[in-house]
Amino acid sequence: MSIAYYPGCTLKTKGKNLEKSALAAMEVLGIDVEELPRWNCCGAVYSLADDDLIHVVAPVRDLVRVAERGQDTVITLCSMCYNTLARANDLMKNDEEKRKTINDFMDEEPDYSGEVRVVHLLDYLRDEYGWDKLKEKLKSPLNGMKVAPYYGCTLLRPKEVALDHPDRPVLMHEFLETLGADVVDFPNAMECCGSYQVLGNPDAAVEVSHEILSGAAEKGAEALALTCPLCDFNLGKRQDIILEKYEGASEVPIYYFTQLLAVALGVAPEECHFELNRDSAAQLLKDKNIISAVPA
Amino acid sequence: MSTTTEQTAVEAKMIPIYVMGKKYEVPETLTIMKALEYAGYKYIRGCGCRGGVCGACSTVYRKPGDYKIYTGLACQTVVEPEMYLTQLPFYPANRATYDFHALEGNPEEIFGLYPELFRCVACNACSKVCPMDVEVMDYIAALKRGDIAAAAQISFDCIQCGLCASRCMGELPQYHIGQLARRINGAYLTPRAEHLATMVANIEAGRYTECLNKLKSADEDELKRLYTEERELEPAQAGEDWTPKENVCL
Numbered sequence: 001m002s003i004a005y006y007p008g009c010t011l012k013t014k015g016k017n018l019e020k021s022a023l024a025a026m027e028v029l030g031i032d033v034e035e036l037p038r039w040n041c042c043g044a045v046y047s048l049a050d051d052d053l054i055h056v057v058a059p060v061r062d063l064v065r066v067a068e069r070g071q072d073t074v075i076t077l078c079s080m081c082y083n084t085l086a087r088a089n090d091l092m093k094n095d096e097e098k099r100k101t102i103n104d105f106m107d108e109e110p111d112y113s114g115e116v117r118v119v120h121l122l123d124y125l126r127d128e129y130g131w132d133k134l135k136e137k138l139k140s141p142l143n144g145m146k147v148a149p150y151y152g153c154t155l156l157r158p159k160e161v162a163l164d165h166p167d168r169p170v171l172m173h174e175f176l177e178t179l180g181a182d183v184v185d186f187p188n189a190m191e192c193c194g195s196y197q198v199l200g201n202p203d204a205a206v207e208v209s210h211e212i213l214s215g216a217a218e219k220g221a222e223a224l225a226l227t228c229p230l231c232d233f234n235l236g237k238r239q240d241i242i243l244e245k246y247e248g249a250s251e252v253p254i255y256y257f258t259q260l261l262a263v264a265l266g267v268a269p270e271e272c273h274f275e276l277n278r279d280s281a282a283q284l285l286k287d288k289n290i291i292s293a294v295p296a
Numbered sequence: 297m298s299t300t301t302e303q304t305a306v307e308a309k310m311i312p313i314y315v316m317g318k319k320y321e322v323p324e325t326l327t328i329m330k331a332l333e334y335a336g337y338k339y340i341r342g343c344g345c346r347g348g349v350c351g352a353c354s355t356v357y358r359k360p361g362d363y364k365i366y367t368g369l370a371c372q373t374v375v376e377p378e379m380y381l382t383q384l385p386f387y388p389a390n391r392a393t394y395d396f397h398a399l400e401g402n403p404e405e406i407f408g409l410y411p412e413l414f415r416c417v418a419c420n421a422c423s424k425v426c427p428m429d430v431e432v433m434d435y436i437a438a439l440k441r442g443d444i445a446a447a448a449q450i451s452f453d454c455i456q457c458g459l460c461a462s463r464c465m466g467e468l469p470q471y472h473i474g475q476l477a478r479r480i481n482g483a484y485l486t487p488r489a490e491h492l493a494t495m496v497a498n499i500e501a502g503r504y505t506e507c508l509n510k511l512k513s514a515d516e517d518e519l520k521r522l523y524t525e526e527r528e529l530e531p532a533q534a535g536e537d538w539t540p541k542e543n544v545c546l
């Protein structure tokens with residue numbers, strides 16, 4: 001049976017490069033996923049208020065949609081969707097009282113108690129597909145490319161849903177290493193990009209994003225790999241603002257981890273939609289002879 | 297047993313209903329709309345087509361011993377004993393002003409005109425009250441991810457009654473947003489019907505002018521004759537490829 005796939009809203013608009021490259025890569029790998037025919041926005045941010053249960057309704061409804069189809073696993077690509085769905089699932093599994101409140105409120109849906117497993121493509125590749133098997137499928141490994149893994153917040157926190165050790169993660173390191181890249185460790189890999197602060201306090205977001213980019217560059221990284229459209233917004237789409245504001249700041253190409261996966265598997269660059277990245281992203285892959293030409 | 301059929305008028309059973317809290321006895325066979333008129337109310341607003349398509353007569357009701365909110369169109373819903381009801385002929389909901397022809401038809405324009413779209417928490421209260429069984433939450437969800445065509449499809453049966461907006465905890469005017477999606481879908485996303493353009497060109501080139509003039513100048517008898525005697529009728533079992541022999545006016 002195919003695995004249920006939950007895309008999330010941004011992957012259908014601004015983050016098409018994350019979705020399209022992932023789907024192409026999974027096809028090459030033979031990972032059979034099928035987008036849920038019916039899903040709603042998960043809310044993107046898991047509410048930190050204990051009693052704010054209304055914001056848990058949206059992700060739980062998505063999990064109900066998976067369970068209703070008789071599927072036991074849902075795979076995500078966006079780290080914020082992963083985090084929101086996984087935390088809602090954790091609540092439904094472990095908090096009997098809140099589970100009852102939510103099930104009673106959603107009286108038009110079947111009861112749910114955390115039966116579905118929420119995974120992210122990264123831990124799926126590690127735990128179920130396996131790095132060794134992935135390595136065998138590579139056509140165009142990222143040899144000679146110095147890439148820094150940027151985890152951000154939501155893959156690693158809180159511990160209930162963390163895909164790896166929150167302070168000493170190796171998941172993305174292993175992933176990039178498997179793809180053949182020279183992995184560049186840097187101290188800001190688990191720091192926040194500024195997230196939604198970019199709306200209310202853009203200067204603060206620019207400052208922390210700059211620290212991340214310069215932290216990676218100082219360690220010799222030529223590029224940054226990430227998993228989250230909001231991180232991409234702060235570090236990639238708004239990088240020009242950073243470059244303008246900080247003297248000596250240098251351009252850092254930003255990739256979704258799935259784009260690097262796809263090109264390494266030999267997927268045509270056109271399918272990775274580099275036009276939604278900074279221009280430097282496709283250019284660097286071309287310079288490293290990983291792709292033969294920058295798509296028009 | 298008598299051989300002639302006797303027609304006896306059967307009195308409809310009378311049942312109690314509560315209109316805005318006041319009790320009335322009405323025949324159990326009536327729709328809510330007719331029951332209100334039976335009870336002496338006169339419609340000035342809150343009634344339009346009487347056929348379930350205009351959305352003017354949304355009604356909210358509850359049944360004894362049941363926490364659920366029920367809704368229906370007053371012109372379509374039959375009364376039930378002990379129902380408590382009120383009509384909601386209008387519900388205020390913000391409608392954005394836009395110059396439709398200045399739009400390009402992309403999701404960002406909808407997000408800009410209706411930023412409250414993102415206040416939806418997927419509570420589904422809207423779908424639960426929709427008298428047309430539209431999955432309101434789902435068309436809002438489709439729009440949040442920029443899928444205008446899906447939103448237009450899902451909201452197709454909406455009759456703009458406003459009940460969804462009355463229940464929304466995100467304070468969205470769902471039906472206005474859905475209408476904008478259907479407009480954009482129709483004008484910008486759906487492929488143009490080429491045969492329509494051909495037809496318009498034919499009309500403008502005068503292809504049907506003579507046929508129409510002939511009909512316009514015919515007197516009543518002549519029209520009757522053309523309609524009953526000369527008209528070529530499609531045979532009852534005609535296949536899909538049937539065309540009339542006389543096709544000058546087609």
Ligand code: SF4
Nearest residue numbers: 426454455457458460
């Ligand atoms: S979608 Fe809203 S406005 Fe449209 S018919 Fe349903 S409840 Fe009424």
Ligand code: SF4
Nearest residue numbers: 416417419420422464
């Ligand atoms: S009632 Fe409002 S908040 Fe609830 S699902 Fe519908 S649109 Fe979203």
Ligand code: FES
Nearest residue numbers: 344345346350371
């Ligand atoms: S009067 Fe038009 S829908 Fe009821």
